[in-house]
Amino acid sequence: MSLATSLIILSVAAITNIVLAVFVYKNNPQGATNRIFGVLGILVSLWLISLHIAQHPAFLSSTLFWTRLSIFIAAPMSMAFFLLAHTIPHTRFRLRRSQTFTMFMSTAIVMIMNISPYAFTGIAVEEGGLPRPIAGPGMLPFAILSTFFSMAAVYLLFKRSSKSRGAERAQFAFVTTGILLMLGLIILTIFVPVVFFNNASLVSLAPLYTLVFLGMTAYAILRHKLLDIRLLLARSLSFLLLLGIGASAYGLVFFVGAQRLLGIKVDTFIFVSAWALTTIAILTFQPMQARLRTLTNRIFFKEEYDSEKLLDALTRIMAESIDLDYLAAHILERVTTEMKISQAAFLIVKNHKIVDVKSRGYRDARFALSEELENLFHQYVAQDHHFIFDDLPEGVLKNIFRTFTISVAIPIRVEKDEVAILVLGVKSSGEIYSDKDIHVLDIFASQAGIAMQNAQSYAEIKKLSKELETRVEERTYQLKDAQERELAKAREVSRLKDEFVFIAAHELRTPVAAIRGFLELVAESSTHFPKDVRENLQAISLASGHLNQLIDDLLQIARSEAGTIKISVESANLLLIVTGVVEELTPLADERGITIAVDAHGALPNVLVDAQKVREIAANLISNAIKYNRDEGRIDVNIFRQGEAVVCEIRDAGYGIPKDQQEKIFKKFFRAHTEGTERVLGTGLGLFISRMLVEKMGGSIAFSSKEGFGTTFSFSFPFAKTGAQHNASASA
């Protein structure tokens, strides 16, 4: 392999290592891991350079110095390797003071030993002109130290890796993979060819292998700083291509152009400096750089999701529904699929408490209701926009993340109030969350607040309305129950009242019957009594008769109101009934010289009535007509047909009813008062009962009156549909 090629490889490896070292260090200058890595990267570069110079010396005499220098650098390098294995991925040194002291002291001693003439005693020149350093006894401490550090480092890495979880485990995986890759490559390309095929042509590739290890480790450290390994690879490749093209251009210009055309001899120095200048020129060639970048991006980021599209999809989901379950399920599905995340969950927050979990992929979603997460919430959520596991300092929060396999937590807020926390687990690919991921999630979180809040409110309203419904139902039931009870009570009260009236009336009847009976017995021998006693007895008789009537009426009303009044209707001739009543009452009319004239017109169909009740009604109305008439007065009873009904009209020429009393006459206990009727006895129940009976039989009752000129009452009943029609003639 030519010197130029090995030089190029060295340059790439050394420059990239230094760039990585600086980059990682700059990312977190306070972090122990970053510092160690920085030191390690620079040491590796320096070691590579010194080694190269030692193997390709400009002057043979300087070989010994460069060889000693390389081994001088190798000592702290192995220490740094050990330290890194011990510290990664933490931000603080974890060694005890005594351990650190011992480590540094032994390394310092070995370094001194290495630079001293005891490690390498001299230089022998081999046949091909290549210098070969001769190792002395001073090499022994270095051999022990470097072996110890390397073995310990590898052991630590594997042990800690097996104990780690989640994101940390992935970090260890990268570091150990880097080591294994480096060792594998060394064995495959250097050890095997040299030992078995005596071919050392690939030896100069060795510096590149350090790149593999340091690159993977840098990625492991920077994971949380969102440096995607693919980005690193893509960028590295684009640079390599750039350098390749630069080298080709250089070769063309210097070897073909300069040497052949101009006859200038090109030595190593000119070659290196010219090559470097070309590289710088190309590096600054922006359009090409951009072109190469897009090209490599296209290769390495082929499967990547489109941020815009993902955000669009999420916005659409939020616009689609207001149902919290639907929202959570669909958003989580979309995010986990696109970003290739194994687990994700929404922790629903209300009044600064986690009240519910909507999870996808987490084995036990109820973890979110644990006290630790409450802690997380109270101590941290209000502080920041997002929490990334790898960014967190060691402490309570980081432990919570570790325990529950949380890589990223993003509070979702409306103004300053948290409505939910979006929690994401590790990526199924083992990769880290990229800047882009976090950026997209941040944008999503800022948009999701209102939607999540609405969904929560909606869920609450739904729940509330359901509760309300049940409560309304309950109350309705209670109300109905109460109503029924009230009704039953009212019925009972009404029944008791009726019973009371009924019993009272019956109990009253017996003594009244006794009074009337004894009065009768006394009256039989009244001829012996003086006139005034006889008159008084007459008055008592009248009063007891009235009392009897009153009790009868009350009983009838009570029966009617209790619904126990019995009315059995049949086809009957109204004229016959009324004529009978008139005959019965004629003696009463005669007493005051009143004449009653009955007149019937035309053929009268039968009506459907209870004859006994009609008799009561007619008797009541006609006796009223007698009572409220003037002496020697006249009563006209007319019976005639009107439409489909038979009407009975009773007209008196009495005192009439005053206008202001007319509307009250059918009321219970109402009695009209006019001049000339003061001495009329009555219960005030007759008209009330009459109207009630008429209406119960489906008829109607009416009256007209003019004060001083008399009153006309009329009642009517509809025809009996199947009844026989009777012809009736006028009779007195």
Place this chain on the structure above:
Amino acid sequence: MEKTSLSASAKKNILLLIEDNPLLTGMYKTAFEKKGIEVLVAHDGESGLSMVKERKPNLVLLDMLMPGIDGLTVLEQIKKDPRTAHTVVIMLTVVQDEEKQNRARELGATDYLMKPDLELHEIVERVFRHLAA
């Protein structure tokens, strides 16, 4: 004239009044004794029944509603016993109840009188009519 003929035809008649109200028993007793009828009084159904058996009245005036055994039961007992079955029984009541009225007729009551509807003399006349028959 009517009065004398009534009293003459009822000379050997015995009337049993089964009625719990003393006011009414006093009244009826006076009214019937005035007409020359021997009146026995029982204030409840049980004593009434035993008096029917012992004294063998021609006619029983029986109140429907009484404490203890009611009128219908007394009527049933009188009519069930062949020794007393021939006795004329007239029911007295204040309640207009068609069912009970029908039941009384079925059991063999001769008449059914509504106390409040009838004047005392009307009741007396009805009783005499049945005694004469």
